[in-house]
Structure formats: structure tokens, C-alpha cells
Amino acid sequence: MSSNLSGASERAGVIEALDDLDEINKLYRERRWSDGLPIVPPTAERVTRMLQHTRRAREEIVARVAPGFGAATIERIAINAVLAGCDPEYLPVLIAATEAVVDPKFNLQGIQATTNPVAVWIIINGPIAQRLQVNATFNCLGEGAWANATIGRALRLILRNVGGALPGDMDRATQGQPGKYTFCCAENEDANPWEPLHVERGFARGSSTVTVVGAEGTMNMNSHSKDAGELMQVFGDTMIHPPSNEYTHGGEPFLMIGPEHAHILKRGGLSKADVQHRLWETSKMRADRMSPNDRARAQDSRRDELGEFRPDTILTIARRPEDIGIMVAGGPGTHTVYVPAFGNSRSVTRAINVEIAD
Amino acid sequence: MAKRGLAAVTICSTAFIMLGRAQASALGNASLPIAVVPHPFGLSSRDEVRQMADKCVDDIVKLVCEAKSG
Structure with a gap:
């Protein structure tokens, strides 16, 4: 984290809303705070439950996310994780993924603002993949696994809600692609006859990692x-x-x-x-x-x-x-x-x- | 560059004006001058793109001078 980010405080606002899922989704639709799918309301209770899976302060800025350079605080990452339907245990994956996408060599500015359909593909390695039941086998890029679906979706929500990459505004994708809803799987390490991706990249086999790839499709x-x-x-x-x-x-x-x-x-x-x-x-x-x-x-x-x-x-x-x-x-x-x-x-x-x- | 006191101008094609304005604003310089060229030019030859550049160079110089004096 660069020094100009440390110590800053950017708490999320709180809005009062009726306890009515339809009304809340209507609000999210009007304000373009969703990806086009219904959301899970990020109530204070749900966000607090999510935050129990990190010791980092909720106002700590993990990154500034291009192209709008909004502050991805721990709290905002947690809010978007709730919106996407993530289990609270997924939060550390999303914090690491947010750190990964802002690495300069990833070129998030280009990926977010380009006319290209590029989406962010998340690959999860290590023991956390099994623990969170991230699918690495049948249909691992398809539907059906809660972790795959919601972790990929949550990162997309961070990219648009914090990064400001709204289609037609700062996201200039000519067509985009379905992977921009969610694009996440684990490596099938048990069936891999070689060293897994994270070991190839210098991490211990027993460690857990997230890899982000700017992927045009499949x-x-x-x-x-x-x-x-x-x-x-x-x-x-x-x-x-x-x-x-x-x-x-x-x-x-x-x-x-x-x-x-x-x-x-x-x-x-x-x-x-x-x-x-x-x-x-x-x-x-x-x-x-x-x-x-x-x-x-x-x-x-x-x-x-x-x-x-x-x-x-x-x-x-x-x-x-x-x-x-x-x-x-x-x-x-x-x-x-x-x-x-x-x-x-x-x-x-x-x-x-x-x-x-x- | 503008924040460092240097005259700065961004060049955008018409399809990217909104992105340019929004980013300038996000980076704390909403008044950043933006020179606009027509979009698309992906189908244009290099000579045609050069002609396009010749046409907008005066605008760019004008914006740079205004930024410098401002």
C-alpha cells in the first residue's frame, strides 16, 4: 500500500430503507449500484458479520481502484461481498484479489476502461479452495458453486461500485462478455500432474493464493x-x-x-x-x-x-x-x-x- | 502533470470524452483541458490519421497555452 493511502478514513454512508427486498433492489437498480442482478441488502449486521473475517480496520484503504480511483476500504470490500451473496469466510479472498488487481503490471486502468471485452478471471490455489468449496472440477467455470459465483461477482461489484467502471460511462467495452458477471474457479491441484500455479510462482504448496488474469473469454x-x-x-x-x-x-x-x-x-x-x-x-x-x-x-x-x-x-x-x-x-x-x-x-x-x- | 504546475492537455476521441472527464474529476482536476478528435479512426489509414492530427494541432496548442496562462 502506498503511503498516501495509509491513515485515510473513508467510511461508507448509511441509508435508511424499508425492510422490503423489492424496494431495496429498486433503489439499487436506479442508482446503478448493482450488476443487473438482484442483490443481498448490505445491512449493518451483515457487513459486521463479514468484517469478523479480517483483523484489518474497516476504514483502512486497501487500494484506489481505477478508473475512478475510489477508495477500496476493507468496509467497502465487505459491503460488495454482501451484495454479491458471499459467505463471510470469503472476505480474505476478496481483499487479496483487490490488492492483486491494483498491481501496476495488471494494468487495471486499461482493463477497466478499454473497448476490449476483457474480464477479471480469479484463480484460487491452496487449501482455502477446498475449505471454501471453490469448484475446480466439473463445470468449474459454469454455474452451481456458491463460492465461484459470488466471489467473482463481488470483485466485479468492487470494480464498478468502487472503481466507477459503469458500462457506457467509464467502462467502454464494445460488447463485454458474460465473464463480467462472474469469472472464478480453483485449480484442480489433486488432478494436476505438475506443480500448481501458485507453487510455480514461488508460493509454498500449503499457502493459499488468488491469481487475477485479464481474460478475453474462453x-x-x-x-x-x-x-x-x-x-x-x-x-x-x-x-x-x-x-x-x-x-x-x-x-x-x-x-x-x-x-x-x-x-x-x-x-x-x-x-x-x-x-x-x-x-x-x-x-x-x-x-x-x-x-x-x-x-x-x-x-x-x-x-x-x-x-x-x-x-x-x-x-x-x-x-x-x-x-x-x-x-x-x-x-x-x-x-x-x-x-x-x-x-x-x-x-x-x-x-x-x-x-x-x- | 497539471498538479506539478506543468501545462497539461489530454487528447480524447469523441467516444472517450465521458471517460476523460470522469477520470480528470476523480483525480481532482475537473477543469483539465481535453482536445477532442473524431471517433472512430481505427479504419483510417496512417495518412488520414496524420491529417486528423494536423487539423486539431492548433486546438491543442491553444489549450496548452490557456492551461499555461491559467
Whole structure:
């Protein structure tokens, strides 16, 4: 936390309202304080119950959230968590996620205000995922798990209510995407044949973390191949798409590898670093696959790395193989998900500080 | 830059004026001068974009001078 934030006090206001859910939701709709779905009224009692899961002062400012630079106090994070329907035990995840999104390398200003559909994807690692029952298996990006649905929703509410990113105002997304309602899952560490994401990033296996990714969406890859080399080719071919921020800037694409595919790759002798390197190779694309205007943008962005482009210049999807994010999630099935990322952003992982035993 | 006493002007395309105004306000400088260029220009050639820049350069200079004297 930067020094200009410490010590400041910004308490949330209190409004008197009838004890009528319909009326309260009407108020939230009129004031644009919701994401378009009904909310849970953040009564003083509910917010206080949420705050019992941190020792940090309710008025402490965790971050200033772009593009409006509203103060994300502990209390405001808790209020938005209540609005989203979170269990009080989820609060430490949201505090860590808020800290993560304001890391400069995440480029929250760009993510919040862009015309791009980018949403914030939350990946939870470590023992807290099981304790909070964050789904990492069947349908982990779909509906049905309370933690996945409400944690992702709460972060979105923080981004719009505290950050001020209201669609059509400061959120300039041309279309947006469904992931802007909620986009959260855990890594299926039990089914992961390699080290999980947080361990790869230097955290202890027994620690709990949240990772935020600026994600453009999801592209399913259904392959019944049982051969590691074939899978690497199929995945790399699928990742190639010329109108991509990743090829324009050299990005940080993610693969959510299904457990069956992960085990085929492991059985084929590939480490996680091998997978990253093979994908980096198989997803290479000639510059003339891009339209001239798009190629000019890529040229401007990557001149320092690739020099002057020729039509046969080879563009990589990421600047380095290790920038390709790999995590394992999902249930049984022959599916892996390519998650194209925003390009001008790097994912951020933060430890979740669980201060109150529950 | 304005807070540091330097003349500052932001350039926005018409589609981003609201964002520019709201952010200037949020950052405590609601009167930040904003030069506006037409949107979109993603379909324009580089030469057309240069022509667009030539057209608005006088406005930008004027805003910078006003900011400096103000």
C-alpha cells in the first residue's frame, strides 16, 4: 500500500430503507449500484458479520481502484461481498484479489476502461479452495458453486461500485462478455500432474493464493487425441487468431488444461515448462496473417522485440514461453480451454491472509 | 502533470470524452483541458490519421497555452 493511502478514513454512508427486498433492489437498480442482478441488502449486521473475517480496520484503504480511483476500504470490500451473496469466510479472498488487481503490471486502468471485452478471471490455489468449496472440477467455470459465483461477482461489484467502471460511462467495452458477471474457479491441484500455479510462482504448496488474469473469454478445445505431440499441435493451432491483442503486444495467454489432457502430456514426458515451450512454438504466426492496419499496430508495439516487420516475420503469442499461463482444472472429459488474455496486462498472484480461523 | 504546475492537455476521441472527464474529476482536476478528435479512426489509414492530427494541432496548442496562462 502506498503511503498516501495509509491513515485515510473513508467510511461508507448509511441509508435508511424499508425492510422490503423489492424496494431495496429498486433503489439499487436506479442508482446503478448493482450488476443487473438482484442483490443481498448490505445491512449493518451483515457487513459486521463479514468484517469478523479480517483483523484489518474497516476504514483502512486497501487500494484506489481505477478508473475512478475510489477508495477500496476493507468496509467497502465487505459491503460488495454482501451484495454479491458471499459467505463471510470469503472476505480474505476478496481483499487479496483487490490488492492483486491494483498491481501496476495488471494494468487495471486499461482493463477497466478499454473497448476490449476483457474480464477479471480469479484463480484460487491452496487449501482455502477446498475449505471454501471453490469448484475446480466439473463445470468449474459454469454455474452451481456458491463460492465461484459470488466471489467473482463481488470483485466485479468492487470494480464498478468502487472503481466507477459503469458500462457506457467509464467502462467502454464494445460488447463485454458474460465473464463480467462472474469469472472464478480453483485449480484442480489433486488432478494436476505438475506443480500448481501458485507453487510455480514461488508460493509454498500449503499457502493459499488468488491469481487475477485479464481474460478475453474462453475457447473450448475438444480433442480425443491420446498423443502429447498431437495435443500440443492442436492447442497451438487453435491459439492462433490474427485479430488478437496477444500477437499485437506479446501477451500472456492461459490454458486451463483438463485433467485427462494434462495426464496425456505428462505421460508423454512433458514438464510444465516443456508444455509452455511447445505451445510457444506451435502457436507461431506469420505477420501477414494480420490485416495491414493490425500489423501496423503490432509493429508499433513490438518493434523493440522483433525489429521491422516483413510479411514473413514470425510473431509469437507471448514474448517468452514462460509467459504462457498453465493451470489444470475441470472434471473428466477431453476438453481444454484456451483463455486469450488482454495482451497489455500481466496476471498477478497474491497470498490470501486468513487471519480469523473459522 | 497539471498538479506539478506543468501545462497539461489530454487528447480524447469523441467516444472517450465521458471517460476523460470522469477520470480528470476523480483525480481532482475537473477543469483539465481535453482536445477532442473524431471517433472512430481505427479504419483510417496512417495518412488520414496524420491529417486528423494536423487539423486539431492548433486546438491543442491553444489549450496548452490557456492551461499555461491559467
